[in-house]
């Protein structure tokens with residue numbers, strides 16, 4: 001099956017060509033660890049009494065350990081106690097309101113509305129599908145779907161026919177840029193958007209290129225965030241983390257379920273974040289990923305203390 005996810009994936013590819021590409025990946029050489037940060041904590045969380053391990057500063061650190069040993073607890077609960085400037089990223093859905101889509105989480109929706117407003121000399125609200133704005137679909141109030149059911153029954157979502165799931169007022173279909181309305185843009189994938197925005201807006205193009213590099217190019221601009229997989233959620237969060245001021249970033253299973261090509265893309269992107277002076281601490285089980293890391297730490301639960309043993 002194909003190498004990409006979502007709508008772009010699932011097609012048949014030449015198996016030999018695909019396997020060759022998988023084998024031909026040339027992994028970067030991780031930097032040599034210079035300084036260790038020893039994390040020694042004696043606070044109790046759940047059944048644990050504390051932690052003792054060292055991570056390499058300004059490096060890619062890999063943490064492994066048997067299932068249920070407490071790796072996520074370490075990243076989610078203990079590290080914020082130790083590091084003043086820390087960001088934790090996992091596969092959980094992105095926070096947002098019910099109208100949030102790929103464009104809103106990647107901060108593109110405002111920019112796109114502004115482009116159309118400027119071109120057609122209208123107020124930005126005229127091209128915004130946010131609830132209460134002029135460009136909102138009057139039937140679904142900008143959500144793009146209608147929800148049936150309520151407190152006692154499981155609710156069901158049906159795409160809004162009026163706005164074709166975009167959340168926009170259909171009057172906006174007649175306003176175009178390069179022959180495309182905002183409806184058309186909402187249905188574009190991020191890969192398609194690279195070509196469309198290339199000569200219109202550099203900042204939008206840049207976000208789309210980055211998304212494509214981290215294997216998210218198949219996502220639709222107007223795709224609801226509720227439909228994203230855990231792997232897609234975590235990669236969007238990683239994209240956003242590149243702008244974070246946190247000095248230490250903990251990432252919980254970014255490679256889970258990915259092909260070698262995708263793992264390589266995500267590891268390269270994480271390493272680029274590291275190059276900005278950050279320390280990365282990653283939990284993962286995928287085979288072969290240790291090559292991307294300067295330091296590999298195996299976690300063990302010894303007398304309810306999480307102890308790290310260095311492999312590399």
Ligand SMILES: [Zn+2]
Pocket residue numbers: 137138139140141142143144145160161162163164165166167168
């Ligand atoms: Zn609608």
